[in-house]
Amino acid sequence: MRGYGVAMTATTNSAHDVDVLIVGGGIAGLSLASALAGKCRVALVESEPSLAYHTSGRSAEQLIPSYGPQPIQELTRRTLGTLRDAADEDGRRLVWPSRFMLVGAWADVGQASHEGMQPLSRNQARELVPALRADGFEAAALDIGSVRVDAPALLAFHEERARAAGVHISVGSPVHTAQRVGEGWLVGAGAEGFHAVNVVNAAGAWADDVAILFGVERLGLQPYRRTAALVSLAEPLDPDTPMVAAADNTWYFRPDEAGALVSPSEAEPSRAEDAVPRPGDVERTLELIRAVADLKVTGVVRAWTGLRTSPKDGLPVMGFDPEGPGFFWLAGQGGYGFQTSSALAEDAAAQLLAGPGALRTGVRPASETARALDPHRLSVRT
Ligand SMILES: Cc1cc2nc3c(=O)[nH]c(=O)nc-3n(C[C@H](O)[C@H](O)[C@H](O)COP(=O)(O)OP(=O)(O)OC[C@H]3O[C@@H](n4cnc5c(N)ncnc54)[C@H](O)[C@@H]3O)c2cc1C
Incomplete structure (x- = not known):
């Protein structure tokens, strides 16, 4: 882990106190905010003036069960199961058959x-x-078994679920400063400050840049x-x-x-x-x-x-950083970000919430798929 070279401008006095601060308002960050909603104190910050401005607003909106290596196929099967049961607030289905x-x-x-x-x-x-x-x-x-997803409706579904449970969502709020303070992080994002027990890096193409901002080694995404x-x-x-x-x-x-x-x-x-x-x-x-x-x-x-x-092995990265305490990766979804989104969010939420004190310490994943995605596998870092 690198030293923390960045000066902190936000003051602790005005900082929002949260258990989990999610960096990035694409499908990864919003799915996790929705999965954590009501279970702990959560905030999400997005650089751009609107959510899903980058890759999540630009996909082909297809979920293909046979696409990708085994862990992706498993995550896709589970995501499809969740999304088949979900509907937007007007009762419209979020996915429908599309061979x-x-x-x-x-x-x-x-x-x-x-x-x-x-x-x-x-x-x-x-x-x-x-x-x-x-x-x-x-x-x-x-x-x-392939389906189409209404991506804007799915993103709105997660945003609404998160907001309804009190998740604080800020747009036009790039994370610009980060400092390890006690057992948590003091983070400046836009004009706001956050004191967070855990930070989730869901910053898509910028995930390695965000890691550097937190003094955490990049993973070569x-x-x-x-x-x-x-x-x-x-x-x-x-x-x-x-x-x-x-x-x-x-x-x-x-x-x-x-x-x-x-x-x-x-x-x-x-x-x-x-x-x-x-x-x-x-x-x-x-x-x-x-x-x-x-x-x-x-x-x-x-x-x-x-x-x-993606990282070199083409699999997403989900889990606590091996060296950065309270720094959780949810990145590297490549071309599978929508089709793996709900299962990844469920697994990430389970790790973030697991056991007493788990919000303060890194918890290793339980399932084989989650272990395949653990950032520990990329320990020889580029
Ligand atoms: C043409 C195309 C077709 C695709 N088709 C499919 C498909 O059919 N099915 C499928 O499953 N996937 C598809 N994908 C892939 C899918 O779109 C991505 O895997 C997914 O959108 C990635 O989501 P994300 O949330 O990780 O990243 P993003 O949507 O990029 O979100 C990351 C967010 O983090 C924000 N951010 C970065 N730095 C900071 C910071 N310092 N502070 C605050 N916020 C920050 C960014 O502004 C960004 O909004 C496709 C992709 C493309 C380009």
């Missing part, structure tokens, strides 16, 4: 399909997605660019059309109210920043899709880029 299909060369589909996906003949694939060209692909596989766009279509896709992805990971598309959402599926290393698309990104994607599917695109409605952030 996921891989298409491409035999070898690529074989390699990219996971257990639980059904192999499809080309005819079967084209029955489900008539826009697919007969000569555009050799093989296909289908995940029937790398942000990667991913672009997406909404395009209008001359012939709308049936809303039941599955999301279709190239098995060689070069594009995907899915139906959307605007027409279709398309993405080049890129994963290009980036610094932490407010990323924007580059000229030609969307046009190149449409060119690649055109070889496989005839979408009849008439225009680009909107394009955006977000940062998907």
Whole structure:
């Protein structure tokens, strides 16, 4: 652990006293605030003037049970279970069925399909997605358990649940100073001060920067660019059309109210920043899709880029820092942030709340999945 090199400007007199201060108002931070609501004193601070301004406001809103390594699949199954039962305050469901299909060369589909996906003949694939060209692909596989999530509604659901239980949420409040005081932290965020027993680092692409601010060693979390766009279509896709992805990971598309959402599926290393698309990104994607599917695109409605952030092993980081007392990581969700969100929040809340005095000391995770995500695994730090 590094020394605490940052001067503290907030005064202890005016600081909010909390058990858990969450840094970051994306899906990770908001899901945790919601999971902790009513169980201890919680505050959440977000740099930007609005919640979910960064990656969580820029996703493809798909939850795919067969996507990702085993711990991700387990977290996704549990998250799906939770979200299937949840509805927003008007009683609307937050997730609904939306199948996921891989298409491409035999070898690529074989390699990219996971257990639980059904192999499809080309005819079967084209029955489900008539826009697919007969000569555009050799093989296909289908995940029937995949769902779409209404991401804004889910984020609002967590925010409302947290606020209703008295969680203090501040936007336009970047954490700028942090100091270890006694058994807790004195933190300055925007114009406010917090005295927190535990701090949760849910800062997405900025998670390593936040660690440094707290004098905690970084974990080598790398942000990667991913672009997406909404395009209008001359012939709308049936809303039941599955999301279709190239098995060689070069594009995907899915139906959307605007027409279709398309993405080049890129994963290009980036610094932490407010990323924007580059000229030609969307046009190149449409060119690649055109070889496989005839979408009849008439225009680009909107394009955006977000940062998907992961450590070297591609798994999220959840747990108490090995050396920083009261510093808890909830970061590195990569392309799985929504599909793992509820299960990660439940596990993080369990660790933060476990046992008498657990709010003051680091608690090691109980389940195998939670152990796989523990920051201790990244002990040789970069
Ligand atoms: C194009 C695209 C498609 C995707 N599709 C999917 C999908 O279909 N399904 C899926 O599960 N995932 C998907 N993802 C990934 C998913 O969006 C992310 O995993 C998830 O949003 C990460 O959430 P987060 O809360 O960790 O990060 P963020 O949403 O980035 O939130 C972190 C927040 O921390 C704040 N912050 C940073 N520093 C500070 C500080 N010093 N003080 C206070 N606040 C701070 C930031 O402003 C930011 O708002 C996609 C991502 C992209 C880019």
